[in-house]
Amino acid sequence: xxxxxxxxxxxxxxxxxxxxxxxxxxxxxxxxxxxxxxxxxxxxxxxxxxxxxxxxxxxxxxxxxxxxxxxxxxxxxxxxxxxxxxxxxxxxxxxxxxxxxxxxxxxxxxxxxxxxxxxxxxxxxxxxxxxxxxxxxxxxxxxxxxxxxxxxxxxxxxxxx
Amino acid sequence: xxxxxxxxxxxxxxxxxxxxxxxxxxxxxxxxxxxxxxxxxxxxxxxxxxxxxxxxxxxxxxxxxxxxxxxxxxxxxxxxxxxxxxxxxxxxxxxxxxxxxxxxxxxxxxxxxxxxxxxxxxxxxxxxxxxxxxxxxxxxxxxxxxxxxxxxxxxxxxxxxxxxxxxxxxxxxxxxxxxxxxxxxxxxxxxxxxxxxxxxxxxxxxxxxxxxxxxxxxxxxxxxxxxxxxxxxxxxxxxxxxxxxxxxxxxxxxxxxxxxxxxxxxxxxxxxxxxxxxxxxxxxxxxxxxxxxxxxxxxxxxxxxxxxxxxxxxxxxxxxxxxxxxxxxxxxxxxxxxxxxxxxxxxxxxxxxxxxxxxxxxxxxxxxxxxxxxxxxxxxxxxxxxxxxxxxxxxxxxxxxxxxxxxxxxxxxxxxxxxxxxxxxxxxxxxxxxxxxxxxxxxxxxxxxxxxxxxxxxxxxxxxxxxxxxxxxxxxxxxxxxxxxxxxxxxxxxxxxxxxxxxxxxxx
Numbered sequence: 001x002x003x004x005x006x007x008x009x010x011x012x013x014x015x016x017x018x019x020x021x022x023x024x025x026x027x028x029x030x031x032x033x034x035x036x037x038x039x040x041x042x043x044x045x046x047x048x049x050x051x052x053x054x055x056x057x058x059x060x061x062x063x064x065x066x067x068x069x070x071x072x073x074x075x076x077x078x079x080x081x082x083x084x085x086x087x088x089x090x091x092x093x094x095x096x097x098x099x100x101x102x103x104x105x106x107x108x109x110x111x112x113x114x115x116x117x118x119x120x121x122x123x124x125x126x127x128x129x130x131x132x133x134x135x136x137x138x139x140x141x142x143x144x145x146x147x148x149x150x151x152x153x154x155x156x157x158x159x160x161x
Numbered sequence: 162x163x164x165x166x167x168x169x170x171x172x173x174x175x176x177x178x179x180x181x182x183x184x185x186x187x188x189x190x191x192x193x194x195x196x197x198x199x200x201x202x203x204x205x206x207x208x209x210x211x212x213x214x215x216x217x218x219x220x221x222x223x224x225x226x227x228x229x230x231x232x233x234x235x236x237x238x239x240x241x242x243x244x245x246x247x248x249x250x251x252x253x254x255x256x257x258x259x260x261x262x263x264x265x266x267x268x269x270x271x272x273x274x275x276x277x278x279x280x281x282x283x284x285x286x287x288x289x290x291x292x293x294x295x296x297x298x299x300x301x302x303x304x305x306x307x308x309x310x311x312x313x314x315x316x317x318x319x320x321x322x323x324x325x326x327x328x329x330x331x332x333x334x335x336x337x338x339x340x341x342x343x344x345x346x347x348x349x350x351x352x353x354x355x356x357x358x359x360x361x362x363x364x365x366x367x368x369x370x371x372x373x374x375x376x377x378x379x380x381x382x383x384x385x386x387x388x389x390x391x392x393x394x395x396x397x398x399x400x401x402x403x404x405x406x407x408x409x410x411x412x413x414x415x416x417x418x419x420x421x422x423x424x425x426x427x428x429x430x431x432x433x434x435x436x437x438x439x440x441x442x443x444x445x446x447x448x449x450x451x452x453x454x455x456x457x458x459x460x461x462x463x464x465x466x467x468x469x470x471x472x473x474x475x476x477x478x479x480x481x482x483x484x485x486x487x488x489x490x491x492x493x494x495x496x497x498x499x500x501x502x503x504x505x506x507x508x509x510x511x512x513x514x515x516x517x518x519x520x521x522x523x524x525x526x527x528x529x530x531x532x533x534x535x536x537x538x539x540x541x542x543x544x545x546x547x548x549x550x551x552x553x554x555x556x557x558x559x560x561x562x563x564x565x566x567x568x569x570x571x572x573x574x575x576x577x578x579x580x581x582x583x584x585x586x587x588x589x590x591x592x593x594x595x596x597x598x599x600x601x602x603x604x605x606x607x608x609x610x611x612x613x614x615x616x617x618x619x620x621x622x623x624x625x626x627x628x629x630x631x632x633x634x635x636x637x638x639x640x641x642x643x644x645x646x647x648x649x650x651x652x653x654x655x656x657x658x659x660x661x662x663x664x665x666x667x668x669x
Contacts, residue, residue, distance in 0.1 A: 019330075022591050026333050033340060033355075040352055046621030050347040050354055053609040057340050064333045071329065081590055088385035092558065093583055096378070099562055100575045112559050119555035126551065138556050142563065150213040152567045 015079050019072025026065030033058040091123065107157025108147070112139040169291065172518030176526050181224055184217075185523045188225040189530050192232020196252075197240050197545055198553065203233035203473075204490050204599075205377035208369045209564035211497055219501035220516050224523040226494055227477075231283060231524070234470045235531050236542070238275040242462070243268055243543060252469070254441040258454060258461030265457045267407075269400035274411045274459055275466040276536050282419035282467035283528035286474025289423045290481075291521050294510065297482035301507040306614035307625050311635035313608045316485065318639040319428050320597055321646060327592075328646040334588070335597035341366050342605015349613060361573035368496050369568045370578035371602055372489050375595045377561045378582025381554050383589055401536055403459070411463035414444050418467030425468070426475020428487065440468035474524065481505055481517060485607070489599035496603075 037058060043049025095118055102111040116135035120126045126134075147154040175181060195206030206229050214222035237252035242259035255275065262271040304312070321331040344355045345365030356362035403411070418440040425436040444464040445454045454461050476487045484506030486492035495505055503513060510517045535542070565578040585595055619625035626632045 018591055019327075022330070022593070029337075036355060040354060044621060045616055046619075048613045048616055050350045050352040053612060054340065054343045054354065057336050057343070061333060061336045061340070064329055064336065068327075068329050068333060076592070083590075085383065085385040089382040089586060092382060092385055093579060096558060096562060096579050096582075099559070100572055100579065103562070103566060103575070104572055108563075112563075115559060116555050119558075120552065124551040124555075130552075134552055134556075138559065142559070146213070146563060146567065151216055152212050153570055154563070154567065 015077045017072050017075045018078050018081060019075035020069050021078055023065045023067070023069025023072055026068060027062050030058045030062030030065055033061070088123075095119065095123075104155045105157065107159070108154040109139045109143050110157060110159075112142070165291065165295070168514060168518045169522060171514065172520070172522030173525075175220060175515050175519030176224070176522035180218075181221055181519065181523060182526065184221045184225045185228050185527050186530050186534075188228020189232040189235075189527050189534065192229035192234075193236035193239075193531070193535060193542060194545060195229060196233030196236025196238075197542060198557070202237075202376055202380070203230050204372050204493065205380075205561065205564075206233055207490060207493050207497075208373045208377070209560055211369055211493060212564065212567035214497055215500055219498060219503055219513075220519045222497055222501065223494065223516065223520055224527075226497055227520065227524060228527050230490055230494075231470060231473050231527060232531060234473050235276065235279055235535050238279070238462075238466050239272065239535075239539060239542060240546060242271045242275060244546060252437070252466075254437045254465040255462055257441070258456075258458045261455065261457035262459065262462065267457065267459075270403035270407050271459065271462050272539055273401040273403050273536060274407065274415075274463050276532055278411065278415040278418065278463045278467035279470040280528050280532040281415050282422055282471035283474060283531075284525065285419040286423050286426070286471040287521060287524045287528070289471075290474055290477055290524070293427075294478050294482040294517070297478060298507040298510050301483050303631065304507070305629075306611040306618060307629045307632040308635070309611040310608065310615050311626060311629075311632035311639070312483070312485065313604055313611065315635040315639040315642075316487070317597075317601075317604070318642045318646075320600065322642045330593050331597050334593055334595065335601045338598040338601020339605040339608065341371065341598070341602045343609065348606070348610065359573060361571055365606070366577060366602060367568060367574055368489075368492050368599065368603055370565045370574040371581050372493055372599050373561050373565055374578040374581025375585040375598060376489070377557070378578065379585030379589055379595070381558060382582060382586040384550075384554070401539075407459050410459050413447075414440070414460040414464035415467045417443060417447075418464040419471045422468030422471030423475040426472030426487070427478050436468040436472035437465035440464040477520075481509060481520075482507065484509070486600060486603050489596055492599055492603040 034055065037051050037054045040051030040054070041049035042051045042055060095115060099111050099115040102114070105111075113135050116138055117131065120131040120134060121128070143154060146152050176185065191210070192203065192206060196203065207226050210226065210229060214225060217225070238255050238259070241252040241255040243263055245256045245260035259271045259275070262268060317332070317335050320335060321328045342365070344362055346353050346363050353363055418436075421440055421443065422436040425439060441454075441461060441464060444458075444460045445451050448454065448458070448460060450458075473490075476491050479485045479487050480491040480495060484495065484504060486495050498505055503509070503516065561578065562575055565575040566572065568574055588595060588598075615625055616623075626636055
């Protein structure tokens with residue numbers, strides 16, 4: 001996907017512009033917030049309710065979204081935005097999500113050790129010895145510094161580890 | 162003046178207490194390392210250290226975090242000059258001529274001038290902070306809810322006008338941040354808003370998960386799959402001394418950058434980033450040989466480096482005097498002080514003189530420590546850059562998750578951080594500036610409270626903002642800025658950004 005050739009100039013100039021898309025997304029977001037906000041009372045001007053300021057802000061976001069879309073004709077074409085790193089970014093986010101899920105279940109040291117083994121061994125294909133040394137070293141030392149020396153509580157998991 | 166001097170002496174007594182001094186040095190060293198690491202800017206560094214400060218004395222906490230902040234400013238310049246990698250966004254301009262000087266075999270003088278300029282600028286900034294903050298604080302005692310509403314709104318418009326990217330997109334991001342600030346229990350009525358049934362969101366969204374997600378995680382996502390950085394050079398100590406001509410050429414840019422940086426630093430926005438861009442543009446414009454810029458002009462290092470350090474200090478003026486953050490870094494630092502039950506604002510200097518003057522004095526000390534530490538130890542520090550990025554980024558990610566979790570021992574914060582990381586990644590792909598989101602998040606509850614109090618005070622009329630002279634002045638200024646900012650959008654004309662060569666948003 002990333003290495004695909006540049007689209008022809010004419011095609012690019014007539015394609016969807018990035019700011020047009022951004023503006024429309026902002027507009028949709030504003031609409032969604034207005035809808036969510038409808039359950040809170042707006043109050044009166046003399047006594048504004050909890051829904052008053054969020055409504056003002058959502059309306060402001062909608063107006064700016066429209067303006068971004070309206071003036072976005074000269075912005076970069078959507079197809080010109082390169083996503084070369086997107087696949088790896090998704091892998092990173094999924095790995096972080098798994099670590100977050102595991103953190104309180106199996107404890108900080110084990111989950112961070114597994115997380116680093118995955119990145120260094122599977123994603124970066126580093127040699128086993130440095131990979132294991134870095135993974136074990138980082139998880140143990142960072143736990144010691146943060147939890148023991150600085151006194152910030154970190155999850156230990158069912159095995160107290 | 163005598164009173165200021167006496168207060169400063171009291172501050173030095175605090176700053177030279179062994180524990181405070183030790184933490185100031187530790188902050189400077191950590192900051193230098195953080196500034197050098199790609200993916201860990203000052204904001205992410207401060208956010209990650211924040212939980213560790215909860216158990217510390219408030220003075221030590223703020224001294225440590227401030228040390229990290231200006232240490233990161235110093236550190237960022239090292240990677241920019243030696244490797245053309247800005248450790249943090251404010252060092253982008255230093256890359257241009259700093260790296261060109263490295264290629265010309267003048268890395269040492271570039272590093273030395275950057276350090277000397279940063280020291281001078283830091284000192285100018287601290288003097289400015291010392292003189293301005295108490296005056297501003299006593300003026301701000303006259304502020305009521307309408308003045309605060311006007312001030313916060315004006316700040317957002319200044320932020321939009323001064324931002325590196327599109328004004329409309331910056332305003333959109335500021336509103337997005339303000340809306341994030343609406344999440345949680347409404348303090349005036351007790352309603353829980355936009356929490357989606359999650360009890361953890363009752364207290365709102367924290368600045369740390371948002372800041373680390375937007376600036377730390379998204380940076381790593383953007384950098385994923387990039388080529389390995391170039392090999393690093395290690396200049397020797399004797400190679401650091403600039404020539405007489407290089408000194409002569411640097412004096413003007415250092416002075417101008419320091420003054421310009423401080424003035425821009427007080428204004429909301431990515432001040433330290435903007436100041437370095439503006440300073441570079443000014444120096445190029447003032448130079449008799451602008452063609453040298455981009456090919457190793459030392460003025461292109463001296464000006465921006467001085468400006469970003471001075472701006473970093475200037476940002477503390479509204480933070481300490483008004484209790485209003487001008488950027489995400491000061492927002493996190495306000496959170497750090499508030500954890501200890503101290504409210505930054507006009508009363509801070511009166512009620513907590515040891516904290517304010519101790520902080521000011523420790524900044525003098527910190528600047529000196531950085532100058533003494535960084536130049537001789539630059540060879541040692543750059544060893545860090547030899548760690549392959551493949552080993553570095555998984556550890557930074559683990560640190561981010563650790564930092565996100567440890568603020569309130571909540572996995573929900575880590576999920577928010579990852580979500581903000583993904584959102585930040587997409588926003589950067591679409592050229593949105595991220596700083597206004599973090600700033601809006603902190604300003605949101607303040608703005609809402611002051612607006613609703615103003616309306617209640619006035620019996621429900623917006624005319625209250627026109628009847629109060631200070632509020633009216635601020636609104637007029639805000640409208641003026643809005644008009645100035647909209648002019649280039651409506652008429653497709655050039656604005657100040659194109660004059661200083663600032664075309665892309667500074668990211669973070």
